[in-house]
């Protein structure tokens with residue numbers, strides 16, 4: 001499947017506090033409302049102006065900080081098709097796969113705000129249509145690929161009745 | 167091949183000869199949620215029709231919004247209470263304390279696998295438990311099935327030798343390490359702390375190191391289970407939970423980091439990242455609007471004692487608010503008994519009920535635009551204390567207490583210099599009199 005959308009560019013160290021601010025703690029049981037504030041403290045325009053299918057593109061250590069699964073969940077709910085970053089924080093990475101938000105680890109330096117991006121999740125090939133170049137993402141570890149392909153951890157367990165990672 | 171602490175525990179718990187890089191399925195001894203991550207976890211379980219818990223200790227902690235400041239959170243608390251009752255999980259009520267403090271006090275033990283829907287679950291690593299934070303779905307599944315999967319991490323060994331100068335504490339050591347490693351310097355790795363300085367350290371001081379392992383990206387922050395661990399568990403009436411645990415002598419480490427404790431000065435993490443740490447000299451003079459003493463990092467009795475000793479008979483600066491939050495009910499009681507609460511209140515402080523307090527910006531001490539808070543917590547991300555225009559600096563309880571008096575970030579070593587000077591004066595006087 002090819003995902004197509006515009007790039008929204010963010011910097012390094014985008015914490016879960018920036019993605020899902022603590023002051024909206026009371027909205028955690030109201031995910032559609034919470035999703036309206038996604039990434040608000042990193043870029044106030046993002047939630048208002050992004051369109052479904054767009055990509056979040058960032059630098060190093062995306063998603064550092066708390067274990068709140070609400071962070072990848074509201075990125076997905078807002079309609080972001082995938083997050084591209086140079087690296088991801090550990091808990092965020094696992095959470096994103098569990099909730100079925102695709103992550104692509106790649107060199108994002110040459111992607112700019114507004115670039116038209118195509119991503120082939122099957123091959124991990126990323127195409128920057130605006131600047132006309134291709135990148136390939138580091139493949140997911142097999143255990144994670146199995147979970148993602150099953151549609152997240154819940155569906156994985158439902159399907160196999162247990163962990164089935166290799 | 168010798169094993170690290172992480173490899174040893176995961177081998178035991180998975181029943182296979184586990185080495186770094188392996189994927190294992192390990193049994194879970196403790197699965198925990200707090201009130202911010204629990205509701206999503208419960209809903210995931212309900213979606214699967216799982217209404218019983220299988221992890222031997224499954225616990226829900228009401229601590230982040232305790233007591234609840236608004237109806238949405240009160241309703242979340244109701245959901246967790248009801249699920250605990252039906253599922254057989256343990257409920258830790260409002261006022262019992264912060265998840266990680268309660269886990270080390272009463273639940274986690276050496277050799278355990280502990281998973282928690284909170285990133286600082288790594289705190290229990292100081293007891294020799296493989297303790298790590300995960301998201302709601304992972305913890306929910308671990309709670310319901312009594313097992314979870316891990317990639318066995320490679321280990322960075324941190325060897326700390328020498329003695330700390332007076333006024334320098336384990337908080338300064340871990341801030342220094344995070345500054346050195348960077349916020350992603352140990353991503354996916356296990357940190358294992360050892361060396362003479364760690365052997366000497368109290369459990370309370372060790373918890374600070376393990377608590378903040380995640381701030382360097384680490385999965386766990388492990389420390390051996392030794393006599394100090396045994397003493398601690400005995401003091402909690404849990405000596406039966408103790409067992410010795412250490413890495414093999416020929417364990418293989420990916421990296422060795424050596425630190426000389428004598429050379430450390432008090433450290434301060436500047437806004438807005440934890441790895442933005444500098445020696446206190448560079449922070450000196452920053453005006454402080456609020457000092458926050460508490461959290462799962464530094465809200466323990468030893469921390470409150472250190473702060474109270476500095477604040478005794480003194481007053482906070484007129485423009486500096488002082489917020490004190492004991493990490494648990496037992497810490498609160500011990501502080502009361504030792505007369506510490508009296509010291510804080512007389513110094514112009516305000517004491518709040520056990521829990522997370524203002525740490526995560528839900529309530530109780532949210533910062534105004536441009537205000538500076540000097541906090542003993544573990545995180546200072548933008549927006550952390552409820553306002554992206556607030557500035558959070560992190561430091562030890564001693565630095566926090568002394569800065570509250572001065573109204574600006576100040577070096578607690580001055581106190582020891584002063585008392586040393588006084589002592590030498592006295593003794594030289596005595597010499598003269600003789």
Ligand code: SF4
Pocket residue numbers: 230264265266284286461462463521522523525526543544
């Ligand atoms: S005290 Fe702060 S860091 Fe610790 S669990 Fe509570 S919110 Fe998290």
